[in-house]
Structures are given as structure tokens and as C-alpha cells.
Amino acid sequence: MIIAHTIEALEEAKKTLSGSIGFVPTMGALHQGHLSLIQQARKENDHLIVSIFVNPTQFLEGEDLDAYPRKDEADIKICELSSVDILFMPTVNTMYEEDELCIGAPAVRGYVLEGEKRPGHFDGMLQIVMKLLNLSAANNAYFGKKDAQQLALITQMVKNYFMDVHIIPCEIVRDDKGLALSSRNTYLTAEEKERALCLSRSLKRATKLVMAGELDVKKIKQEMLEVLQEADSVEYVSIVNREFKALDSVEIGNTIILVAAWVGKPRLIDNLWI
Ligand code: PAF
Numbered sequence: 196m197i198i199a200h201t202i203e204a205l206e207e208a209k210k211t212l213s214g215s216i217g218f219v220p221t222m223g224a225l226h227q228g229h230l231s232l233i234q235q236a237r238k239e240n241d242h243l244i245v246s247i248f249v250n251p252t253q254f255l256e257g258e259d260l261d262a263y264p265r266k267d268e269a270d271i272k273i274c275e276l277s278s279v280d281i282l283f284m285p286t287v288n289t290m291y292e293e294d295e296l297c298i299g300a301p302a303v304r305g306y307v308l309e310g311e312k313r314p315g316h317f318d319g320m321l322q323i324v325m326k327l328l329n330l331s332a333a334n335n336a337y338f339g340k341k342d343a344q345q346l347a348l349i350t351q352m353v354k355n356y357f358m359d360v361h362i363i364p365c366e367i368v369r370d371d372k373g374l375a376l377s378s379r380n381t382y383l384t385a386e387e388k389e390r391a392l393c394l395s396r397s398l399k400r401a402t403k404l405v406m407a408g409e410l411d412v413k414k415i416k417q418e419m420l421e422v423l424q425e426a427d428s429v430e431y432v433s434i435v436n437r438e439f440k441a442l443d444s445v446e447i448g449n450t451i452i453l454v455a456a457w458v459g460k461p462r463l464i465d466n467l468w469i
Pocket of ligand 1 (some may be wrong): 220221222247250253320323324342345
């Protein structure tokens with residue numbers, strides 16, 4: 196495995212590749228969720244590039260940029276064991292200059308839900324993903340469905356900017372109790388980890404209701420909010436179509452149910468595609 200810290204080193208390393216390139220961008224602190232993206236990308240491509248970069252422009256003032264878990268040594272081992280060809284680990288100065296040209300999240304879809312609660316987050320996220328996709332020159336790039344809105348916006352960016360890369364959505368990975376894996380789960384105490392299960396439980400309740408024929412969004416949300424009482428506070432429960440437009444009635448095959456809530460220190464998100 197080649198570890199590249201600069202653009203020049205990355206370009207040099209890419210010269211050793213021939214055939215299709217799969218790419219998994221991450222912010223490190225790799226867990227089983229990342230591993231499933233890495234394994235899928237490994238299977239479906241001749242070569243595999245992974246990036247680890249904690250992108251400052253997608254953190255808002257007062258968020259956990261400085262505290263964000265960093266586990267470079269363990270991450271490098273994981274990538275080595277997963278047969279990654281190139282691990283790209285740039286510095287902030289490598290990725291950004293002052294007074295940059297910026298791309299922005301779309302005015303509607305980029306400013307609801309996560310975009311409303313974290314204004315500016317998606318601008319920074321799209322900025323770095325555009326750079327990383329261009330640098331990797333990947334044929335296929337892998338993103339988890341857990342960050343459903345991020346995935347939708349990246350897919351839209353690739354479409355709107357006619358970028359030559361396939362965005363591959365990957366399933367959410369959960370622990371054995373149902374908690375969606377996230378690097379921020381490391382902030383949870385044992386007691387909070389138990390309470391955090393209310394997010395996935397609320398989605399299970401929604402599934403049961405839909406399976407029983409209940410499609411009314413208001414009723415489903417009400418029941419989910421009951422389950423979510425164990426969280427310290429709920430930021431949103433939302434039921435939207437795959438384009439992130441609010442629905443009154445669940446459309447089977449075109450609906451995402453999303454939840455965001457605080458449990459202890461971290462703000463957690465989870466969702467269900469139906
Ligand atoms: O999902 C993430 O880890 C990040 O948002 C990403 C896509 C690596 C961009 O920094």
C-alpha cells in the first residue's frame with residue numbers, strides 16, 4: 196500500500212494503477228461501516244483508493260472539529276489489511292488555499308433537515324468531495340446511506356457538473372443491537388449507548404406501521420416521537436421522498452424516514468429507506 200500525503204505523491208502512485216478505480220473517502224476513525232464500503236469497493240474494482248481527511252470546511256463554528264476522533268495508526272493498519280492500493284492522507288494546506296472558488300449546496304435540498312440544522316455543512320462537504328473525486332479519478336465512489344442527504348447531494352453534484360464517476364450507495368451497518376455505526380458513537384457512555392438505540396427502534400416502529408398498511412406521515416411521526424423520548428432531545432423526524440421533498444403519505448419504494456437526535460454529547464442520525 197502506498198501512503199500519499201501530497202497531490203504529487205498521489206499522482207505518482209496512481210501511475211502504478213491500470214484498470215478500474217474504486218474510491219472510498221472517509222474522515223478516518225474507521226469502523227465496520229467504513230470497512231463494508233472498502234470491501235465492496237475492493238470487490239467491484241481493479242484498484243482501491245481510500246482517503247482520510249478530517250475536512251474543516253464541513254464543520255460549523257462550535258462543532259467537534261478539534262475533538263473529532265483521529266486514529267491514524269489503526270486506520271493505516273485497517274487499510275493495509277483490506278488491500279487498499281493507495282491511502283491518501285493530505286493536510287489542510289494541501290487541500291485548500293485562501294480565497295477559493297466555492298461550490299454551494301442547492302438552495303432547497305441543501306438547506307432542509309441536516310442543511311437547516313447545520314447551515315454551510317453541505318457546502319464544505321461538497322467542496323471536498325468534488326476535489327477528492329477529481330483527484331482520485333475514480334470510476335466508482337462509495338458512500339453510506341446513513342448520511343442519506345449527503346449521498347443525495349453528491350449524486351446531484353455529479354449529475355449537475357457532468358462528472359465522470361458512478362456514485363454507489365451502500366447499506367447502513369449496525370451493531371448487534373441495531374445502533375447505526377458512526378465514528379461519533381465513541382463519545383457515548385454505556386448508558387447513553389443503550390438510550391441511543393431509540394433511534395433505530397423508532398425506525399423499526401415506522402417499518403411495522405408501514406407493513407401494517409399505515410402510510411399517513413403524521414401518524415407515523417407521532418409514534419416515532421414516542422419511542423424517541425429516551426433521547427435527550429429530538430432535532431427532527433422527517434419523512435421525505437428520494438429527492439428530499441416532504442411527503443404527506445409514504446410512497447413505497449420512494450421514501451426515506453430520517454431522524455436526528457442528541458444523546459449525551461453526540462448528535463446522532465439514522466434513517467430507513469422504504
Ligand atoms: O461522510 C464523510 O465521512 C464525509 O462527509 C466525507 C464524505 C468523507 C467528506 O469529508
